Amino acid sequence: MLGNYYIPIYNFLNNIVDQEIVEVLMPNKMSNETIVEGSKFSPDFACIPFKYNMGNYLSELKKGANVLIQAGGGCRYGYYFEVQEQTLKDMGYDFTFISLLGENGLNIKELYHKFKLLNAKLSFSTFCYQGALAIAIIKIMDDFETYMRDKYNLQIDSKSFDTIHKKMLQDILQINTLAKLYQFKDEYIKKLKAVALRKITKDDIKIGIVGELFTSMEPFSSFYLEKELLNYNCIVKRYTTVTYLLLQKRFSRKKVMKKASEYIDYHFGADGAETIAHTLELIEEEYDGIIHIKPFGCSPEINAMPILQKISRQKNIPIMYLTFDEQTTATGVKTRIEAFYDMLKMKKEQEKESREEAYESY
Amino acid sequence: MKIGIPKAMITYEYPVLYHKFFELLGVQVVYSDETNSNILNDGIIYSIDETCLANKIYMGHVANLVKRSDKENIDYIFIPRVAFFDKKETVCVKFYALYDICKNIFDAHFITVNIDYSCHETEFKAFVNLGIKLGFSFSKTILAYKKAKKLQQEYDKANYEKQIKALSNKNILLVAHPYIEHDQYMGYPVVKFLKDNQFNVIYSDINNGMQTNNESYKELSKYLYWKYNKNLLNGIIEYSEKVDGIIFISTFPCGPDAMVNDLVIRKVKDKPILNLVVDEQDGSAGLYTRLESFIDILEQNKEEMGERI
Numbered sequence: 001m002l003g004n005y006y007i008p009i010y011n012f013l014n015n016i017v018d019q020e021i022v023e024v025l026m027p028n029k030m031s032n033e034t035i036v037e038g039s040k041f042s043p044d045f046a047c048i049p050f051k052y053n054m055g056n057y058l059s060e061l062k063k064g065a066n067v068l069i070q071a072g073g074g075c076r077y078g079y080y081f082e083v084q085e086q087t088l089k090d091m092g093y094d095f096t097f098i099s100l101l102g103e104n105g106l107n108i109k110e111l112y113h114k115f116k117l118l119n120a121k122l123s124f125s126t127f128c129y130q131g132a133l134a135i136a137i138i139k140i141m142d143d144f145e146t147y148m149r150d151k152y153n154l155q156i157d158s159k160s161f162d163t164i165h166k167k168m169l170q171d172i173l174q175i176n177t178l179a180k181l182y183q184f185k186d187e188y189i190k191k192l193k194a195v196a197l198r199k200i201t202k203d204d205i206k207i208g209i210v211g212e213l214f215t216s217m218e219p220f221s222s223f224y225l226e227k228e229l230l231n232y233n234c235i236v237k238r239y240t241t242v243t244y245l246l247l248q249k250r251f252s253r254k255k256v257m258k259k260a261s262e263y264i265d266y267h268f269g270a271d272g273a274e275t276i277a278h279t280l281e282l283i284e285e286e287y288d289g290i291i292h293i294k295p296f297g298c299s300p301e302i303n304a305m306p307i308l309q310k311i312s313r314q315k316n317i318p319i320m321y322l323t324f325d326e327q328t329t330a331t332g333v334k335t336r337i338e339a340f341y342d343m344l345k346m347k348k349e350q351e352k353e354s355r356e357e358a359y360e361s362y
Numbered sequence: 363m364k365i366g367i368p369k370a371m372i373t374y375e376y377p378v379l380y381h382k383f384f385e386l387l388g389v390q391v392v393y394s395d396e397t398n399s400n401i402l403n404d405g406i407i408y409s410i411d412e413t414c415l416a417n418k419i420y421m422g423h424v425a426n427l428v429k430r431s432d433k434e435n436i437d438y439i440f441i442p443r444v445a446f447f448d449k450k451e452t453v454c455v456k457f458y459a460l461y462d463i464c465k466n467i468f469d470a471h472f473i474t475v476n477i478d479y480s481c482h483e484t485e486f487k488a489f490v491n492l493g494i495k496l497g498f499s500f501s502k503t504i505l506a507y508k509k510a511k512k513l514q515q516e517y518d519k520a521n522y523e524k525q526i527k528a529l530s531n532k533n534i535l536l537v538a539h540p541y542i543e544h545d546q547y548m549g550y551p552v553v554k555f556l557k558d559n560q561f562n563v564i565y566s567d568i569n570n571g572m573q574t575n576n577e578s579y580k581e582l583s584k585y586l587y588w589k590y591n592k593n594l595l596n597g598i599i600e601y602s603e604k605v606d607g608i609i610f611i612s613t614f615p616c617g618p619d620a621m622v623n624d625l626v627i628r629k630v631k632d633k634p635i636l637n638l639v640v641d642e643q644d645g646s647a648g649l650y651t652r653l654e655s656f657i658d659i660l661e662q663n664k665e666e667m668g669e670r671i
Contacts, residue, residue, distance in 0.1 A: 043624035045615035075455055076617055082585045083625045090628055264462040266443050266476060269455035297412060297615040303459035305410045310466050323412065 004145075005138065005217075005242055007172055012134035013069075015176055016127060018119040022067075028059050030220035039326040041087055048295035048325055049214040050080055052221060057084065061093050067118065072101035073245075075270040075300055133178055135246065140185050142243040144168060147192060149226065153204075153233050154197045164191050200235065205344050208282035209238040210275045211293040212301050215324050216240040222293055222324060223333045229291075232341045237287070239278050240271070249274070263307050272300035276307055279319070283311070289318045289344045296325035318344060363496070364390045365473075366436040368423035370397070371416055372444060372457060374540040375590065378517045380440065382510035383489060387498050392436060394423040397547040401426050406642060408467055415548065415613035415641055416541055417456050421464075428470045438473045438496075439464070446479035451589050454618050521568050530562045534660070535601050537566045537594050537623075538611035548640050549611055555653050556609075564605060566597025582629050588618045598626065606660045607634040614641035634659050 006027050013024045028034070030052065038055025057068055068088075072078040081099040088095070098114050100106065112127050148161045155161055168188055175181050207229055215222045216238055229236050257267065259277035267273045275292065282290055292308060294301035305321065312319040320340045322333065365384055367373055373380060373393075384391045395401065397419055405422025413421075427439050443461040446452050461474040473495065475488040486507065493503025534556055536543055543549040543565055556563050571578065571593060579586060579595035586592055602608065608630065612619035627635055636656045638649070 043620045045617070045620035046624075047617075076621060078587065079585060079618075079621050082583060083621050086625055086628050263466060264459075265465075266458065266462055266478070267445070268462070269445070269458045272455070272459065297617060297620075299414075299455045299617045300458075302410050302412050303455060303463065306463050307466050 004141065004169060007169060008134045008137040008141065011137065011173060011175070012130055013118075015130045015133075016115060016119060016122055018121060022118050025060055025063055025065055027056060028063075030056075030218065034059065034220075035326050041091065043083070045297050046083075047076060047214075047297055048221060049077070050084075051326060052214075052218070053080060054084060054087070057088060061088070061095065066095045067098065068095055069098045070100070072099060075298075129178075133176075133181065136178065136181055137172060137175065139243045139247070140181065140188075141168075141172065142241040144188060144192065146241065149230075149236055149238065151195075151197055152230050153235055154200065156196045156198055160195045164188070164195070203348070204235050205233075205289070205341070205348060206235040206237070206285075206287045207344070208278070208287045208290045209236065209293065210278045210282070210290060211240075211271070212295060212298050213240045213245060213271060215293045215295055217242070221295075222322070223328070223330045225291070225293065225322070225333065225337065228334060228337050229341075232337075234341065237282070239274070263311065268300050268303045270300035272304040275301060275304040276311070279308060279311060283315050283317055287317075288348060289320070289340060291320050291322060291340070293322045293324065296323050318347070363388075363438075364392060364434070364436050366392050366394065366427040366431065366439045368420060368427060368439070368441070369393045369395075370420040370423045370545065371460070371541045372442055374544055376514060379510050379514040380442075382513050383506050384440075386506035386509055387493060387496070387502065389496070392427075392430075392434065394426040394430075397422070397545050402547060402642060412615070414456065414616050416539070416545075416616070417460075418642065419545065419547065420460065421467075424464050424468060428468050431470055438471045441472055441474055442477070443474045444477045447477065447485075447589055448479055450587050451479075451592075452587055453589050454616075456617075518568070522570060525564060525568050528562060529564070529604060532560060532664075533562045533564050533601075533605040535564045535566055535598065535605040535608045536611065537598060537608060537626075539590055539594070539619075540565070540567050542611050542613060542640070543567070548613065551646060551649065552609065552611060552638065552653065555650060556657075559657055561657070564601050566594050566601060569593070569597040569600045571596035571600070582626055583622065586622065588622070591618050591622045595622070595626065598630065602630060602633055605633065606664065607636065607656065609656070610635065610637045612637075612639055614639050634663065 010024060010026060017024060034055030035048075035051055036055070037058050038051040038053070041058070042051045042054050053070070060068065070081045070084065072081055078101060081097065081101070085097045088097075096117065098117075100111060108128070108131075112122075112124055115127060116122055144165070148165060152161060171184065175184060209216060209226070217240060219226060226236055226238065253267070256274050256277040257264075259280055260273050262280070263276060264273060268276075279290055279292075292301070292305070308319055308321075311317070318340070320336065322336065367380060381391055401422035402419060403422070404425040405418035405420070408421040408425055409418040424439060424441070427436060430436065431439070441461045441464055442457075443459075444453055444457045461472060465472050473492065475485075475492045476483050477485050477488050489507040490500065490503050493506065494500065498506075536549075536553070536556075538549060541548075543553065553563055567590075570576065576596050578599040579592045581599055582595050586595065598608070610619075610623050610627070612623055623637065627637060634656065636652065638652070640649075
């Protein structure tokens with residue numbers, strides 16, 4: 001469960017399993033209980049995504065699930081699977097755990113055999129087709145949401161994006177072929193483009209969000225940081241999406257390292273170097289402030305932080321560092337966002353005044 | 363030429379290799395001081411709050427060398443950058459960034475070796491590049507590296523044999539990274555306490571898997587991909603039959619150890635286990651109380667076993 005991504009994954013599973021014997025459960029919405037329950041049974045310094053995952057699994061197991069699926073990736077994420085399986089089995093649950101990554105990384109053939117457990121009649125071609133479809137849906141969702149996020153506070157009627165978005169999330173559940181998807185895409189692009197927008201002015205405050213992927217993408221874990229910023233009428237930009245992680249990241253490594261080469265020579269693992277490169281990019285695009293977010297104990301992002309501090313000093317750009325763990329409270333985050341926003345606003349006004357003064361004296 | 367090596371973290375994994383490589387090239391090597399309160403304080407100042415203690419101490423050691431470099435004419439400070447040894451064998455991401463962080467924080471000259479399989483940089487290639495960068499000939503560097511590597515292996519082997527010979531009837535297995543076990547601040551108090559109580563301390567990082575590609579860690583964790591943790595698990599598999607109890611020491615908040623130790627403690631069921639986490643808050647009373655009660659348990663177990671026999 002990660003943002004709205006549960007929809008394409010739910011869709012994908014429904015399309016490949018034998019629906020007579022397997023029922024795909026729609027995950028519960030993230031709640032306070034998820035994290036409280038999850039952190040009870042997690043290692044103390046495991047990062048926060050681990051604890052959310054645990055909470056999700058526990059709530060599904062209580063609903064009667066007996067097959068769980070875990071992805072995997074860089075840094076510690078690839079190791080979640082083994083620890084979670086052992087912990088849940090020690091608690092007495094009986095289930096099959098499917099890891100998308102095998103012992104030697106991602107292998108489509110191996111994965112196909114794992115999913116065959118859920119549907120004996122599943123053919124390899126259907127599996128691949130449905131996989132590609134799911135990724136295509138994710139891509140379109142990401143494009144849609146990125147466009148929406150970038151322009152959210154530029155819309156003239158403040159409700160128009162929200163209505164289209166709500167409708168899209170409902171409609172996307174019906175899609176089961178690529179042809180339908182493209183029709184859907186065209187339709188929604190038209191709808192999006194039809195929304196009336198105003199131009200960006202110099203007075204708009206622009207804030208970029210960089211940092212760890214889970215807290216960037218799962219709004220609950222960052223206490224709806226983006227929504228909060230949008231309420232302040234800021235222009236918000238965020239880089240990390242699933243599309244970026246799945247399709248673009250590995251090809252952009254060279255570009256990222258080149259961008260960050262002013263400060264670092266080597267890659268930091270996970271998204272550390274990306275964070276630095278994106279920060280520099282945001283500065284070039286004249287963003288007013290940057291928010292760096294991460295779960296407690298996230299090593300790649302901690303690696304990036306001393307460099308970000310240096311950039312912040314040298315380029316005179318405010319960066320706020322937010323760390324989330326199971327003890328973070330919504331009020332604390334809200335207060336900090338408010339203070340950060342006020343500070344950016346004051347800075348902007350001061351700069352404007354000094355510009356005007358300089359102009360007058362000239 | 364004079365090169366300074368911070369005596370923390372990765373240096374403890376290859377104590378001989380680094381030292382001998384430079385020495386054979388005719389470069390003088392100086393180490394930072396043993397961890398003391400000044401180093402610890404400096405480390406805390408130069409690090410992000412959430413960094414693990416081992417990393418903080420590393421920064422303290424670098425600061426120590428930077429301070430000394432003017433007085434002692436240290437030309438370079440050596441900070442290896444280690445990432446991938448193999449497609450699926452990596453280390454904690456902290457090691458990826460040590461060099462870049464130091465470069466950005468301190469005003470001094472740093473040199474590095476970059477060991478990264480994903481960029482086709484093997485250890486051999488990295489050391490050759492380093493030698494050439496320092497101005498030595500190709501052949502001289504290769505010889506130095508080969509010899510140093512061999513000496514490191516001999517050193518490891520001798521250490522292993524020594525440990526096997528020292529096995530007595532009261533053994534405790536210490537599972538911790540070498541940079542924790544041998545550090546004056548982190549591991550030494552524990553080791554000293556155990557030795558004072560007539561226990562023989564077995565280090566799990568010194569085991570027979572160091573030379574060969576031992577894969578016995580798979581018994582405990584099939585998907586493990588951190589190189590140094592693999593080595594520790596190999597040690598647990600090898601020694602767990604021969605010891606009375608196991609002590610885990612990790613630093614706060616160590617990423618890999620948090621996950622791996624949790625898993626291993628769930629899986630090793632037949633031995634008493636003590637899990638210690640060290641942080642920068644001084645205060646040894648809590649530590650000693652826990653160690654004392656752990657030792658009491660071990661002694662009691664032994665007595666019961668004796669009665670049964």
